[in-house]
Amino acid sequence: MGRLLQRSQSLGSLLLIVPALILLVGFLLLPVLLIGLYSVYSTDPVTGLMRADFTTANYVRLITSPVYRRVLIRSLEIAATSTPIGLLLAYPVGYTIGFLVPRRRQTLLLLLVIVPFWTSYIVRTYGWIGFLQTGGFLDSIATLLLGRNVELGLLYTRVAVIIGFVHVYLPLLILPIYASTRAIDPHLLEASSDLGAPPWRTFIRVTLPLTMPGVVAGTTLFFIAVFGSFVTPQLLGGSSDVMIGNLIADQFGEAFNWPFGAALAIVITLVVLLGLLVFFRFARLEQLYG
Amino acid sequence: MSGPVDVELRAVTKRFGDVVAVDRVSLVVPQGTFLTLLGPSGCGKTTTLRMIGGFEHPDSGEILIRGIPMGRTPPYRRPTSMVFQNYALFPHLTVAENIGYGLKERRMDRSTIDRRVREMLQLVALEGFENRYPRQLSGGQQQRVALARSLVIEPAVLLLDEPLGALDLKLRQQMQFELKRIQTEIGITFIYVTHDQEEAVTMSDYIAVMNRGRIEQLGTPEELYERPRTRFVADFLGTANVLPARVESADSHTAALRILGQRLTVSVSDLSPGQDVWVVLRPHWLQLTEPHDECALWSGQVRAKVYKGSTIHYRIAVDDTTDLQVETPNTAASPVYCSGDRVGIRVEARHIHVVTE
Numbered sequence: 001m002g003r004l005l006q007r008s009q010s011l012g013s014l015l016l017i018v019p020a021l022i023l024l025v026g027f028l029l030l031p032v033l034l035i036g037l038y039s040v041y042s043t044d045p046v047t048g049l050m051r052a053d054f055t056t057a058n059y060v061r062l063i064t065s066p067v068y069r070r071v072l073i074r075s076l077e078i079a080a081t082s083t084p085i086g087l088l089l090a091y092p093v094g095y096t097i098g099f100l101v102p103r104r105r106q107t108l109l110l111l112l113v114i115v116p117f118w119t120s121y122i123v124r125t126y127g128w129i130g131f132l133q134t135g136g137f138l139d140s141i142a143t144l145l146l147g148r149n150v151e152l153g154l155l156y157t158r159v160a161v162i163i164g165f166v167h168v169y170l171p172l173l174i175l176p177i178y179a180s181t182r183a184i185d186p187h188l189l190e191a192s193s194d195l196g197a198p199p200w201r202t203f204i205r206v207t208l209p210l211t212m213p214g215v216v217a218g219t220t221l222f223f224i225a226v227f228g229s230f231v232t233p234q235l236l237g238g239s240s241d242v243m244i245g246n247l248i249a250d251q252f253g254e255a256f257n258w259p260f261g262a263a264l265a266i267v268i269t270l271v272v273l274l275g276l277l278v279f280f281r282f283a284r285l286e287q288l289y290g
Numbered sequence: 291m292s293g294p295v296d297v298e299l300r301a302v303t304k305r306f307g308d309v310v311a312v313d314r315v316s317l318v319v320p321q322g323t324f325l326t327l328l329g330p331s332g333c334g335k336t337t338t339l340r341m342i343g344g345f346e347h348p349d350s351g352e353i354l355i356r357g358i359p360m361g362r363t364p365p366y367r368r369p370t371s372m373v374f375q376n377y378a379l380f381p382h383l384t385v386a387e388n389i390g391y392g393l394k395e396r397r398m399d400r401s402t403i404d405r406r407v408r409e410m411l412q413l414v415a416l417e418g419f420e421n422r423y424p425r426q427l428s429g430g431q432q433q434r435v436a437l438a439r440s441l442v443i444e445p446a447v448l449l450l451d452e453p454l455g456a457l458d459l460k461l462r463q464q465m466q467f468e469l470k471r472i473q474t475e476i477g478i479t480f481i482y483v484t485h486d487q488e489e490a491v492t493m494s495d496y497i498a499v500m501n502r503g504r505i506e507q508l509g510t511p512e513e514l515y516e517r518p519r520t521r522f523v524a525d526f527l528g529t530a531n532v533l534p535a536r537v538e539s540a541d542s543h544t545a546a547l548r549i550l551g552q553r554l555t556v557s558v559s560d561l562s563p564g565q566d567v568w569v570v571l572r573p574h575w576l577q578l579t580e581p582h583d584e585c586a587l588w589s590g591q592v593r594a595k596v597y598k599g600s601t602i603h604y605r606i607a608v609d610d611t612t613d614l615q616v617e618t619p620n621t622a623a624s625p626v627y628c629s630g631d632r633v634g635i636r637v638e639a640r641h642i643h644v645v646t647e
Contacts, residue, residue, distance in 0.1 A: 187378035190345055193365040194372045195392035195443060205391075209382045 032269070038262035050258050058263035068247070068264070072271070075244040078158070078233075079226040082165040086222050087215065089166065090173035094214065095207075097174075098181025110178065117171050125164050125235045132160050132236070156238040164232040169225045173218035180214025181207075220279065224272055244268050294321045295357070296447050296479040297342060302351035304337055311337040313503035314351065319447075319481060319496075324473050326482045326490040328526070329500035335483045336451055338500070342481060343372045343449050356446055366395075371440035372449040376456070377432045379424035385411075385435050386420040392443035410438040413472065430461045437472070447479045454489065466492045487527050491515070499523045515572075520647050524570040531571040531614050535644070537561045547644070550608055552587050556642045568645050573617035575641040578604065578627060579634040586634025590614065592627050602626065606633060 042055045062068050097109045116124065131137045132155040142150040154160050184207065192202040230245030237243075244264065251261025297319040304312040312334040319325050327335035340346045342353060344365035353360045355369060365372075371392075379388050386407050393403045411417050414434035424432055433453055440448055450469075454462045470493045473480045484490055490497050491511040498508045499522070507519045511527075518524035521532050535549040540561040547554055549569055561567065581589050590606040593613060597620075604616045604627065614635060618624055627633055 185376070185378060187374050187376060188380060190365065191372070191374060191378040191380070191439075192391070194343060194345075194370075195439065196366045196395035197391075198364075198366050201395065206380060 035262045035265050038259050039266050041259040041262075043257055043259055048256055055259075058260045059267075061260065062263055062267060068244075071242060071244050071247055072268070074242075075227055075268075076271075078161060078165070078241070078243060079223050082162050082169075082226050083219055083223050085162065086166045086170055086173050087219060090170055090218065091177055091211075091215070093170075094174045094177030095181055095211070098178045099184075099207075110175075113171050113174050121168060122231060122235075124168060125232055128160065128164050128167070128236055129155060132163070155236065156241075158237070158241055160236040161233050161241050164236045165226045165229065168232065169222050172221040172225060176218040176221070177211060177214040180211040180217075184210050216279075220276065223275075227272065228268065295319065296321045296323075296355065297481065298354040298357075299338070299342075300352045300354070302338070302341060302348045302353060304334075304341060304346060305349050310503050312341070312348075315500075315503070315505055316351075317498060317505065317508070319479055321479055322477050323495045324470065324480045324482065324493055326484060326494040326497045327500055328484060328487060328490040328497050330485055330526070333500040334503040335485075335500045339372075339449050339451055339481060339483045342447070343370050344368045345372075369446035370449055371443055371445035371447075372451065373433075373436050373440050373453045375452045377424075377436040377453075379432055379435055379439070381424055384421050384423055385416065385427070388424065388435055389439045389442055391439060396443070406442055410442045413441070413475075414438045429457050430465065433457065433465065434468075437469075441472070441476065445478065447481060448473075450480060450482045452484055453482075454484075454486075462489070463492075469493060491527070497527075499526055501526075517643060518570055518645060520645055521568050521570070524643075524645065529573055529615055529617075531573065531576075532645075533569050533571065533612070535567050535569050537563055537565040537567060539563050540565075545644075547642075549642075550588055550612060554587060554639060554642065556639050556644065558644045561644070561646075565646075570643040570645055571614070571637060571641070573603065573615040574601070575637060576614065576616045577636040578606075578616055578618055578625075579636055581632035581634050583634035583636065586636050588614075588635045590633060590635060592629050592631045592633060595627065595629055604633075606635060608635070 038050065039058055040054050040056065042051050042053055042057060043049065044051055093113070097106055097113075101109060129136075132152075133139075134151050134153060134155065136155070138154065139150055139152055142152060154163075188206055188210070189202055192206045193199070197205060227243075228245050230243060230249045233241045233243045233246055248261050248264045248268075251257045251264060255261075295318055297317070299315055299317040301314045301316055302312055303310065303314055315334070315338060327338055329335050337346060341348055342355070344360065344363055344367075347362050360368065380391065383391070386404075389407045389410050390403045393406060398406075407420070408417075411420065414437055416431060416434055416438070419427065419431065419435075424435065427435065433456075436453070453469075454465050457465060466489055469480075469482075473493075482490075482493065494511060496508060497511055497514055499506045499514060501522050507514060507523045509517075514523060514527050518527065518530075524530040524532055533549055535547040538546045538548055538553065540546070540563055543559055544555055544557050545561040547556060547567070547569065579586050588608050590608040592604055593607045594605040596603040598617075600620055601617050602620050604618070606614045606616055608614055616635065
């Protein structure tokens with residue numbers, strides 16, 4: 001009887017994950033498999049159309065040409081620079097909303113964090129052009145403050161790309177950090193103080209370790225989002241800021257070489273998966289989540 | 291209460307918005323006592339405790355610990371430590387790391403910390419649990435870790451906020467004796483908050499009964515039980531029959547009272563004729579006899595009978611609106627009455643306790 005009940009329960013929980021399963025298979029697994037399939041196809045040299053055969057040429061080209069390796073490393077570099085900057089900005093925001101603001105006002109502040117997310121990515125990125133371009137808003141402010149003509153020349157540089165990424169994806173960091181601060185029992189902070197820890201020690205010994213799940217989740221989301229982006233470097237970056245996302249977009253667009261674009265996509269997916277595996281092992285998530 | 295004082299409250303008041311949570315509370319806690327703040331939820335007992343611990347600060351009045359005014363001193367600079375209701379163990383630290391938390395803040399070296407943690411684990415009978423995480427422990431074990439974590443930093447005063455609330459009855463009773471044993475063994479002051487009167491009576495040297503932000507009465511469990519100062523205290527501590535009475539005549543030592551239609555002279559001072567008062571009668575102060583007993587003060591009808599092993603509890607209807615609770619010893623010699631029986635109720639005048647508020 002007990003076993004029967006257990007079985008029907010596990011059957012019930014299986015039913016619950018069916019919608020998610022359909023979604024994942026239909027919109028993630030199948031497309032990825034399709035991309036994997038395309039990556040071993042070749043293109044007709046005359047018509048440029050995709051041919052359903054089997055070739056490793058795309059991968060060979062990718063690995064042997066130093067250009068793609070350089071772009072891949074550059075993408076990792078840009079993601080690795082943007083992430084800590086974003087984290088430094090997002091942590092105080094998530095912490096403040098979660099801990100220092102009364103609960104009933106938190107919703108409004110969260111809304112303010114999320115609302116820009118509903119605005120088109122491209123519009124927000126274009127906004128930065130007006131800010132950063134020569135003679136733009138930042139230059140005007142600097143000129144006004146310093147009393148002489150200043151040209152920062154930020155647009156079409158690495159700095160502009162990083163500013164753009166941090167701005168666009170910041171909510172991805174703020175929200176998980178906020179959520180993890182909400183999960184902390186305020187009595188833990190009182191207990192720490194009670195046992196002799198001043199506020200900054202409590203932060204180091206209790207708050208920070210207990211918000212690590214949020215930091216890890218946010219960092220992961222942010223890093224992956226930056227790594228695969230192609231709009232920001234295209235609009236704000238120079239020719240030396242081309243990222244792997246741009247290359248893929250080009251192959252599927254102007255170059256019209258889907259098989260090679262697919263091979264690029266597969267490679268960066270593998271790089272991201274490998275990175276996640278190492279990161280999660282290092283972060284010991286199961287211990288953090290308890 | 292005499293000797294060195296650990297904690298003193300002087301007219302401490304705390305408001306939350308319009309609500310006065312603690313209202314001019316004054317209290318002196320001598321060193322080494324087990325004091326319980328007892329009262330219903332919302333009576334201000336937890337707020338009082340949190341102010342002693344430094345988690346809240348009084349709006350007016352003063353708290354002194356070992357003679358030093360605390361002002362707005364934060365918890366981490368007070369010689370107090372708190373055992374929280376939900377234990378508040380650090381989920382990311384092991385049992386040993388939890389207990390050693392305060393020692394590490396005090397910059398002790400590793401070997402000293404290890405030794406002290408081991409001693410504490412022994413005191414609370416949790417040897418071998420060093421490397422477990424709080425979530426791997428039962429409620430009772432977590433409770434003992436919280437206790438050890440607070441005791442290891444050798445506070446002058448240990449504050450306990452309903453620490454046994456989440457445990458089942460059997461474990462709770464066991465932990466009551468355990469807590470009292472530990473308190474006696476290390477001899478520091480315990481201030482304990484609970485709404486459970488049985489818990490308070492079992493462990494405390496002194497009990498402060500709180501109601502609506504004020505201390506109604508402070509005394510030993512015996513004093514509170516035998517001579518409650520107010521109806522509230524009589525009701526809250528143990529079972530009591532509280533009956534309205536009128537003073538018919540009074541002199542300096544005695545007064546004649548009319549209680550449920552009967553006139554009775556009791557030795558009590560400071561009453562004036564015509565005054566409305568209440569009498570407190572504990573159920574075991576009453577005796578049941580035959581209905582026509584000349585010495586019986588009242589007569590009534592048994593409405594309900596509950597067998598309790600060593601005693602029998604009766605509910606006796608004296609008139610249409612008043613029931614009296616009576617507890618009689620269950621011995622071979624004492625008669626047993628049944629529901630519906632007419633009985634007489636005797637009470638000795640010396641047992642009649644008068645309260646005026």
